Amino acid sequence: MKIIRVGEPGLERPVVVDDAGTSFDLTTLTADIDGAFLAADGIATIRRALAEGRLPTVDVSGLRQGAPVVRPHAVWCIGMNYAAHAAESGAEPPTVPVLFFKTPNTVVGPYDDVLIPRGAEKTDWEVELAVVIGRRARYLDSPADAARHIAGYTISNDVSERAFQLESSGGQWSKGKCAETFNPLGPALVPADELDAGNLRLWSRVNGEPRQDSSTADLIFSVDYLVWHLSQVAVLEPGDIINTGTPQGVALSKRFPYLRPGDVVELGIDGIGSQRQRLRPA
Template sequence: MKLVRVGPRGAERPGVVAPDGRVLDLSSVTADIDGAFLAGDGLARARAALDAGELPPAVPHERIGAPIARPGKIVCIGLNYSDHAEETGATPPAEPVVFLKASDTMIGPDDEVLVPRRSVKTDYEVELAVVIGRTARYLAGPEDAAGVIAGYAIANDVSEREFQIERGGQWDKGKSCETFNPLGPWLVTADEIADPQALGMRLWVNGELRQDGDTKNQIFGVHHVIWYLSQFMVLEPGDVVNTGTPAGVAMGRGPDAYLRAGDVVELEIDGLGRQRQTVGQA
């Protein structure tokens, strides 16, 4: 099942993508796609309404929002592909590298991404995002992670590398600028993704293929990451976990590869749809 939120920013309506590609209105089932919806029986009720043919078409819309309402937290894993670690000159980590992104960085998949003021190194990162559907606290092992995952989406973990690396402190200030986490277009429920470690992922800038990777090359797989995080924090329904990016980021390509106003970034992951952002200036 593919869940979607459509409409103006701050006034999105919940929807579901029908088998014929139409977006159907889920407002009769839930007021929004959020943690409360995922934690309860929302997915089951949405599926039942879809199967029964009870849902009307969504109201006409021009914008797709992020497929989940603002999460409590966005947790990210750094250097989780060996080829990406190599291109950045980093040693592959012995344990997952964890950082947080401000939850208000999340925008729709086709919304404008803003280069921050005084930025000279704004970068792109195609990532598999995991959306949590059940509370995860001290999971016993990676084998328990599947039971707390609601589904998957595409994330662009936009990053300002000078802020992140050269300005002292933690990574967060290079990761939490406004618009720095486009998500969507859909939240694809976990039952539709047979193997999260077998998903091709690609990113283009102005039509040039920059990233062409596969989740099979993650150093720490999805289930390991969710188990690991649960040892250090409580993951709540609606939380988003970005699981790392493959090689091809601007930081590994040189100064001319960083994003500038007017650039167009396109991303896709097998089975999860496609994003397209135009870059603007803050």
């Protein structure tokens, strides 16, 4: 099953799409897909309601899709988590996870426009598997404990302004990561037990031309390791997002031009779906 949110910004309502492609209204179960619902075993609640036939069908055709989770408490981001991407960035693969942040208000829907900031020169795309935390994670004993704290997975475009990130950052990447609309998320939240997070193809295209094409099998630090590691230095709250890193094939490599107004970026991950954004000036 896939969980989505439809409607205009700030007015989205939750919907579940079953394996046959039929959409069902979730507002009889919850007002939204937020941390509190996920922590209260919301995924299992949806499954039971589906199995018992208690959910009304709903037509979502033509409706805007929002991010599949309401604004998170935090967006945790892992840098250079694919060896080939580290190499194209001019860096050695990290020996510990590299952490930076995006502000929660960067999160927008999977088909919303991305706004190029004023003064930007090097706006870049990054397809990433995004982890959605479902249960509070604090000082987990080992990576083996991570799975029960993960609600599911979705797709993130970790949009980056490289000049802000690297040339005028003072050493802090987040300056190039936090412009408005810089984290399209979705289209769907897929329950964790329905995907093999360690073996998913992920890809991106710009104006129809291939850019990235890789697999999460190439992650340096696995999803479970990342959740465990982060729980040692912070408390992960239900509804939090972890962007797990991007593979090679971004503009930073100097093999492709940076994004310009009018460009169209498409990204996808097998088993989750795809997203699409048009670039325009802020």
